[in-house]
Amino acid sequence: MNEMEYCNDLIVRLEELLFHELSGCAAWKVEMVGVDFIQSKEIKGKNPDEVIQNCIKEIKAAGLVKEMSYAISGLGVKLELKMKGCSHLPKEIRLRQDGVKPYICPITNMILDQLIEKLKFETTYVADLHIDEKSGECRVWSAIYEDENKIGSVCNWHEE
Amino acid sequence: MTAWYCLGEMQERFEKIKDPVKKAEVLRFMYSGEVSEFARYAPVVIAVIGTLMEGSVDVPYDLSAAIENMLIEAHSLGLGACWVHGPVASTRDAKKFKEILKIPTGMGEYKVIAYVAIGWPKEQRKHPRPKLPLEDLVYWEEFGRKERPKYE
Numbered sequence: 001m002n003e004m005e006y007c008n009d010l011i012v013r014l015e016e017l018l019f020h021e022l023s024g025c026a027a028w029k030v031e032m033v034g035v036d037f038i039q040s041k042e043i044k045g046k047n048p049d050e051v052i053q054n055c056i057k058e059i060k061a062a063g064l065v066k067e068m069s070y071a072i073s074g075l076g077v078k079l080e081l082k083m084k085g086c087s088h089l090p091k092e093i094r095l096r097q098d099g100v101k102p103y104i105c106p107i108t109n110m111i112l113d114q115l116i117e118k119l120k121f122e123t124t125y126v127a128d129l130h131i132d133e134k135s136g137e138c139r140v141w142s143a144i145y146e147d148e149n150k151i152g153s154v155c156n157w158h159e160e
Numbered sequence: 161m162t163a164w165y166c167l168g169e170m171q172e173r174f175e176k177i178k179d180p181v182k183k184a185e186v187l188r189f190m191y192s193g194e195v196s197e198f199a200r201y202a203p204v205v206i207a208v209i210g211t212l213m214e215g216s217v218d219v220p221y222d223l224s225a226a227i228e229n230m231l232i233e234a235h236s237l238g239l240g241a242c243w244v245h246g247p248v249a250s251t252r253d254a255k256k257f258k259e260i261l262k263i264p265t266g267m268g269e270y271k272v273i274a275y276v277a278i279g280w281p282k283e284q285r286k287h288p289r290p291k292l293p294l295e296d297l298v299y300w301e302e303f304g305r306k307e308r309p310k311y312e
Contacts, residue, residue, distance in 0.1 A: 028249040116252070125250070 008091040011104065015091070019100050027103040027126065034106025035113040037062070043114050048072060048144070051118050052079075055111045063087070065107055072144070075153040079124075079142040081108055086138055092131045102129055108140045115144055122147050199244050202277035206230065207261055209272045223273040230276050240281030245274040 018026040041058045045051030066085025092102040112124040122145045130139045177183040210219040234241035248254045258265045
């Protein structure tokens, strides 16, 4: 049995069910999906760059994603992750085929979790996922707020 | 909740505001969460929670109906009341909220669905909110059928 395939099948069904129950609000409820893996690693870092880079090392070492990069912009509140060869990509493709826009990214959740757990960020959220089935690439945008003063920061989401 | 605004949808919503200063202020207000800050000054805030331990599948619906009754009763008494969902919408925030109130934080115990802020409104609504025409909301016999069938 292909365990990842089985795992993705389970997530697809659960993601669909939760979307059906909560529609757009479902995205607010799933931030803990995926965090157990990264919490089992001893991620260290004194700033966002160090924490994110160390998370990426563990994620790649485990074979969850083949290629991964990140950028922080937009007054420091916008995190963009680019991934290629993510083991959850089949889940995203199947969800879209079923008419549900994917909203759970376990890989992004791992990084956001560690920004909160290790650097005490005030709050973080996955804001949007773009999946390119042909190239096998994902781009995920997240809002990351270091402290409550940052929460009022406004950046142009798609341009900066 | 702030990410909801970061999707760009909120920026598109206020695209028609041409004055850049005014637009920046509106966006900052929406992004910062100040939009629901009024609850901080409300004399009464009711946390609405339900038990998940008694086998009911209807907790969100029951709690929502209870909130609606609270709002109607408050308004009938001349008070202002508002259903505030944002601060407990995410799992982490809901957990924090439960910790503050010493509600057991296990996922299988209690669901906190929202809180209701009650106070004296600063102003009265001057006009009713626009409503969609009924024919856009009601279908007859089957989904999408707008014409009411004639029965013999």
